[in-house]
Structures are given as C-alpha cells and as structure tokens.
Amino acid sequence: MLDNAAIQHDTALSPVIVTRAKTTMRTAELTGKRAGSIEVRTTRDQENTDWVACIIAIRDTQDEAAFARLFGHFAPRVKAFLMRSGTDATMAEECTQEVMATLWQKAHLFDPTRASAATWIFTIARNRKIDALRKQKRPEPEDLPWGQDPEPDQADTLVLQQETAQLGAAIAALPDKQRDLIEKAYFGDLTHSEIADETGLPLGTIKSRIRLALDRLRHAMK
Amino acid sequence: MTRTPITHHLNDALLMSYSAGTLPEAFNLTVATHISMCDDCRARLGAFDSVGGALIEGCESVAMGTDSLAATLNRIRAAPVSAPLTQNANTVPTSRVPAPLRDYIGDDLNAVRWRSVGMGVKQAILTTSRDATARLLYIPAGAAVPDHGHRGTELTLVLQGAFCDEVDRFGPGDIEVADEDLTHTPVADIGLDCICLAATDAPLRFRGLMPRIAQPFLRI
Numbered sequence: 107m108l109d110n111a112a113i114q115h116d117t118a119l120s121p122v123i124v125t126r127a128k129t130t131m132r133t134a135e136l137t138g139k140r141a142g143s144i145e146v147r148t149t150r151d152q153e154n155t156d157w158v159a160c161i162i163a164i165r166d167t168q169d170e171a172a173f174a175r176l177f178g179h180f181a182p183r184v185k186a187f188l189m190r191s192g193t194d195a196t197m198a199e200e201c202t203q204e205v206m207a208t209l210w211q212k213a214h215l216f217d218p219t220r221a222s223a224a225t226w227i228f229t230i231a232r233n234r235k236i237d238a239l240r241k242q243k244r245p246e247p248e249d250l251p252w253g254q255d256p257e258p259d260q261a262d263t264l265v266l267q268q269e270t271a272q273l274g275a276a277i278a279a280l281p282d283k284q285r286d287l288i289e290k291a292y293f294g295d296l297t298h299s300e301i302a303d304e305t306g307l308p309l310g311t312i313k314s315r316i317r318l319a320l321d322r323l324r325h326a327m328k
Numbered sequence: 329m330t331r332t333p334i335t336h337h338l339n340d341a342l343l344m345s346y347s348a349g350t351l352p353e354a355f356n357l358t359v360a361t362h363i364s365m366c367d368d369c370r371a372r373l374g375a376f377d378s379v380g381g382a383l384i385e386g387c388e389s390v391a392m393g394t395d396s397l398a399a400t401l402n403r404i405r406a407a408p409v410s411a412p413l414t415q416n417a418n419t420v421p422t423s424r425v426p427a428p429l430r431d432y433i434g435d436d437l438n439a440v441r442w443r444s445v446g447m448g449v450k451q452a453i454l455t456t457s458r459d460a461t462a463r464l465l466y467i468p469a470g471a472a473v474p475d476h477g478h479r480g481t482e483l484t485l486v487l488q489g490a491f492c493d494e495v496d497r498f499g500p501g502d503i504e505v506a507d508e509d510l511t512h513t514p515v516a517d518i519g520l521d522c523i524c525l526a527a528t529d530a531p532l533r534f535r536g537l538m539p540r541i542a543q544p545f546l547r548i
Contacts, residue, residue, distance in 0.1 A: 170401065177397050182389030189390055199393055203400045210404045220374060225381025232349040232380065242457045244349070245357040247373070248364035248427035274382040292348045292380050293387070298341065313341070320340060323379070 150274065154267035157223035165213035173210060176223070181206055184231045191235050191295040201238050205231045219262035222270040239295060269327070276326035284319035287312060334366045336502035342483075343369065347376035354462035354527040357428055357454070358483045358503070361525055364426035365501040424488070429525060432456075433464070437488065437523055442466055449473055460529040467491060467516040467524070474513070480529035482506040484514070489522030491515055 160176045163169035181202050188198040208230050216226055236244045277285060290301050298316075302309040338346075338359060345351045346359045363370045393399075425435050432454045433440055442450035442464075450466040467473055469489070483505055490499040493512040498504055506512065516522035 173401070174397055177392075177400065180384070181392050181396065181400075183384050183387055185392060186387055186390040187384055190387075195390075198390070199396065202392065203396055203403060206400050207403045207407065211407060222378065222381050222385075224385040225378045228380040228384045229377055231384070232347075236349045240457070242353045242356075243431075245353070245360040245428035245431065247360045247370060270378060270382065273378055274385055277379065277382050278386060288379070289383060289387075291344060291350070292383050295350060297345065297350050316344070317340070320344075 150271035151264075151268050154222050154224075154270055155264065158218040158263060158267065161209070161213050161216050161218075161223055161226075164210055165216070173206075176209065177206055180224070180227050184227065187228075187231055187293055188235060188238075190293040192239060193235070197238065201234050202231075205234050208234070219259055219266055222267055225270065235295065273323065273327065276323050279326070280319055280322060284315050284322070287315050288319050291316065334368065334499075334501040336496070336498055336504060337366065338362060338369050338372075338503060339505055340372075342505065343373055343376050344379075347373060347380055352460035352527075352529060353456040354454070354460035355481075355483065355529070357432065357456060357462050358485055358525055358527040360428035361426045361487075362485050362501070362503045364428060429487075432462075440464055440466075447471060447474065460527055462525065462527045465522075465524045465526055467514065467522040469516050469521050470518045472513050472515040479508055483527045485525045487523045487525055489520040490517040491522050491524070492517070 157176060157179070160169075160172035163172040164176075184205050185198045185202040188201050189195065193201065205227070209227060212230075216223075221229070233244050236242055277288070280288070287301065290296060290304075291298070294301065294304075296304065298312055299309060301307075301312055305312070342351070342355070342359060346356060351359065363373055425433065425437060433452070440452045442452050445451050448468040448471045452464045452466075454462040454464070456462050464487075465473065465484075467489075473491075483503060484498070485503045486498050486500050488500060490497060490502075491514040492498070493504070493514045495504065495510070495512065497517075498514075
C-alpha cells in the first residue's frame with residue numbers, strides 16, 4: 107500500500123519541481139546537486155541577485171534608493187497583474203502602493219534562500235488581490251518551526267536566483283497555447299471551470315494543457 | 329513524537345490554484361493546514377509560487393501614477409513603527425492544531441462544539457466564505473461516515489486517528505481529494521477516534537434515503 111501511494115504520488119505529481127523547490131528548503135540539504143549547479147551567472151541571475159540586495163538594504167538601512175529601484179521595476183508589473191485580475195486602474199494603483207509598502211514593512215521576513223524577489227512580491231500581491239477582490243481572508247501555512255536564519259546562506263541564495271531565471275526562461279519558451287492558460291490560471295482570478303467558460307475550451311483540454319505545460323517546466327528544470 | 333510519513337498529498341491542480349489564489353476560503357484553509365503538516369507539499373507550493381513570480385517578472389507592465397513612489401514612501405512613513413514580528417511570534421509549539429486552523433477553532437480539539445449528525449458521527453461547521461464549506465468531522469473509533477458521493481470536490485484531511493475507505497487508508501496529515509466519481513464510506517480505525525477537516529464545494533450526496541432528507545437541515 108505504501109509503495110502504491112508513493113508511486114501514485116511521484117507520477118501524478120512533480121518529482122523535478124519538488125527537487126527544485128527543496129533545494130530552497132533547509133530541511134533538504136540535498137545531494138551534491140548544489141555544488142555542481144553554481145555555474146556561469148547570466149544577466150537575469152545578476153538582476154535577481156540585485157533585487158535581493160535591494161530588499162536586504164531596505165531591511166538593514168531603510169535604503170530609499172534601493173526601494174525606488176524595486177518600485178520602478180516591480181510596481182508597474184504588480185499593477186498589470188492586479189488589472190488583469192479584474193481590478194480597475196484606480197484600485198490597482200492603490201493596491202500596488204500597498205503591496206510595495208508591505209514589501210518595505212516585511213523586508214525582515216524575506217528569505218532569499220526560499221524565494222526570489224519576484225516570487226515574494228507575487229505572494230504579497232496575490233494576498234492583497236484576494237483581500238481586495240473577494241474580501242476573504244487567506245489562511246497561510248504555519249511557518250516552519252526552525253524559522254529563518256538571520257543571515258541566509260550565500261550559495262543557497264545564488265542557486266535559488268539561478269533556478270528562478272531558468273524557470274522564467276522555461277515559461278517564456280512554452281508553446282503559446284500552454285503559456286496562455288498558465289497565465290490565465292495565475293492572473294485571471296479564474297478557476298479552471300471559469301477559464302473553460304471564458305475560452306469556450308472543454309475543461310478536459312484546459313486541464314491537459316496545463317498538465318503538459320507543467321511537464322515541460324519540470325523537464326526544463328531537470 | 330514520531331510522525332508517520334504522509335502518503336496522500338495535494339494534487340498539482342489544487343496547489344496551483346492555491347498559489348494563484350483562486351480557491352474558496354474553505355479550500356484555502358484545508359490546503360494551508362495540510363501544508364503546515366507536510367514538508368513535501370510545502371516545497372511543491374514553493375515551486376508553484378515561483379511560477380507566479382516568473383509570470384510577474386515576465387509580464388507586461390502598466391505605468392504607475394506620476395507621484396506614486398512618493399505617495400508610497402509617505403504611506404510607509406505614516407505607518408506605525410512596530411517591532412519586527414519574528415516569524416513564529418504567534419505560534420504555540422505545543423498545540424496539536426496547525427496554525428491556519430487555530431485561527432478558526434482555537435488550539436484545543438477537545439473544546440470544539442460538536443453537533444451530532446447521527447451514528448455517533450459529529451461535526452462542527454467553521455465560519456468561512458459561503459462559496460464552499462469547511463467542517464470538522466468526528467468519527468468515533470470503528471464507526472463509519474454514511475456512504476456518500478459528491479457533486480463537487482471534497483477534501484478530507486486527517487488531524488487525528490485514521491480512516492479507511494474504498495480508496496486507501498488515511499492517517500494523520502493525509503489528505504483525500506475526492507471528486508464526483510467517488511462514492512465512499514470512510515470508516516475510522518479502531519483504537520482512536522478520528523478527527524478530520526473537510527472542505528466541500530457542493531453538498532455531499534448520501535445514497536440512503538434518510539440522510540438525504542436530513543441533509544438540508546444538517547448542512548452535511
């Protein structure tokens with residue numbers, strides 16, 4: 107029974123993305139993969155690492171210049187995200203300011219070994235969206251009992267930023283039809299059935315396209 | 329305390345929808361509670377969140393208002409300066425109730441106000457948004473929850489004890505994702521009363537006559 111369940115889990119789910127995410131978790135001080143994967147740094151890695159440095163600068167020295175850089179890059183993206191989810195321009199502007207202010211206020215909670223700046227900002231924006239659009243609270247998982255290190259490990263941080271760049275490239279390389287559905291699933295504030303209604307595609311087609319897209323991403327992250 | 333390994337996990341669709349923020353509150357609660365107990369799904373959620381991050385990074389942008397940076401800095405300055413919360417400030421490490429659920433029922437499973445639904449089974453409906461229902465189920469050791477099917481999706485997360493149904497055995501931390509194709513009769517293990525957190529997006533469908541009549545009254 108145990109074996110059966112384990113197999114079901116592995117095939118139905120995500121061995122590679124799991125491995126990928128686990129490298130970001132301190133429980134899984136995994137394998138020799140880490141040492142091998144520090145390679146040539148691309149521009150995007152460099153950018154990701156710079157955003158991390160900006161957030162650390164806000165945390166440590168309330169650095170307004172660093173905040174202005176983050177704001178210039180991310181605020182227009184957060185605003186676009188909120189507008190695609192169905193908020194009007196005025197509300198999106200307002201919510202984006204709140205999201206960016208939250209970034210400042212919670213900078214001490216940012217852990218660059220677990221998320222890139224973009225991922226962390228995405229989660230703040232998503233929670234603000236749920237609050238603004240649906241007036242619902244959002245139950246969040248309990249924090250890990252070991253908390254976070256005061257000084258995140260440099261190598262872990264670097265690996266995570268590289269993998270983030272790799273994932274971004276893999277998403278950009280998806281076939282249009284698949285990327286489109288992934289974007290709708292994240293940005294549209296639509297359930298899969300609502301996407302079916304909106305696009306006129308059968309629900310089964312939507313589910314299988316999303317599955318194919320995830321398979322491709324897993325393959326790319328190997 | 330030794331923890332038995334969790335063998336029944338969330339599927340991709342649920343994790344992705346949780347990450348995207350499109351699930352009803354009752355499902356968010358159940359997913360967040362499972363993730364609090366399951367490092368594997370926590371790691372997978374991290375991966376789905378990073379898809380969201382990559383999409384934000386890659387998406388087009390909409391220009392902010394001309395004074396918005398200054399306005400945001402003003403907001404920051406106007407906000408009350410509070411001592412930074414440590415991540416675990418409000419967790420009670422000794423509690424058996426995972427943090428997301430604690431916000432709904434407090435930290436004592438014994439203090440839940442149960443209502444009988446018959447055959448020894450009890451439930452407590454939690455207050456969430458109305459697009460789906462979250463409830464705690466109390467199944468006495470050895471007892472069965474009446475045979476039922478679902479119109480929508482039902483998530484059942486074991487908090488204490490264990491149950492078996494036509495699919496498998498589910499122990500602490502395990503989550504069963506049942507869709508309309510599944511009609512099942514969960515039976516609690518002998519030895520320990522079983523407590524589950526369950527979320528449904530449509531009423532359960534009992535096969536016997538009596539429960540169906542009782543259903544609208546009991547909100548099963």
